[in-house]
Amino acid sequence: MSNLLIRTEAPPEPDFVDSWRPRLAESPPDDGDDTPFEPLIMALEDELTRTLGVEVSVHPGRGLPPGAPDIALELGALLATIRLGGDVSRPVGQISGVVTVRHAKLLGEQLTGLAHRLWPAGRRRPSITLDVLATVAEDVSVVGSIRLTAPADPVPVLPPVTLGAALFELPVRLAVRIADEAVPLARILPLQPGLIIPFNACPDMPVLLGDHQVAFANLTPLPDGRQQASITATVLKPIGDRV
Incomplete structure (x- = not known):
């Protein structure tokens, strides 16, 4: 028997030659952006x-x-x-x-x-x-x-801003019901000019906003002969179906 030892190795890989070309002189400078494209x-x-x-x-x-x-x-x-x-x-x-x-x-x-x-x-x-x-x-x-x-930067979506105190600066039109009387249909038929329909004034006139009542008010005369509704109490409740 011989003490000769044989070792096998893979042949070396061929040298890879990179075909590198320098940047054109008129090319824009490299910005260092290595983002994967x-x-x-x-x-x-x-x-x-x-x-x-x-x-x-x-x-x-x-x-x-x-x-x-x-x-x-x-x-x-x-x-x-x-x-x-x-x-x-x-x-x-x-x-x-x-x-x-x-x-x-x-x-x-x-x-x-x-x-x-x-x-x-x-x-x-x-x-x-x-x-x-x-x-x-x-x-x-x-x-x-x-x-x-490159695409333009998207315009950021602004989060909704709470109005806060600015909400009270919004103009709102309110309706005041000065009378509220339920009468049978027979009392107002036949309709004709000069027909007088009696009604009772509301002791506490409701202040309406849309289909909700928001407050109570009473009438206060003004020096020029007009009337203004003065809020006496606040209350919020739906009115329901109205005719």
């Missing part, structure tokens, strides 16, 4: 795949130069080609024009609405730039960038 990116990828009908991959971009369109005209031309029944496998020779710009705007509105619904909370960056790769045929692809702005 992966769910939004995946949703945009699915939305573009359904809209364009081709395989689409979306990756974080490194900014766009100032004045660049928010939606690459190449993507607008691709959408116009699909909607107008063209051959997507043939490269578009002319990406400028009203039709291309209009379709790029429509695509931007569609993606912006989705981005605003899924924009992660707590974000600080005002926008996000993404690179889009649409594979339209074998060895044929359309590449373009999109820039999506």
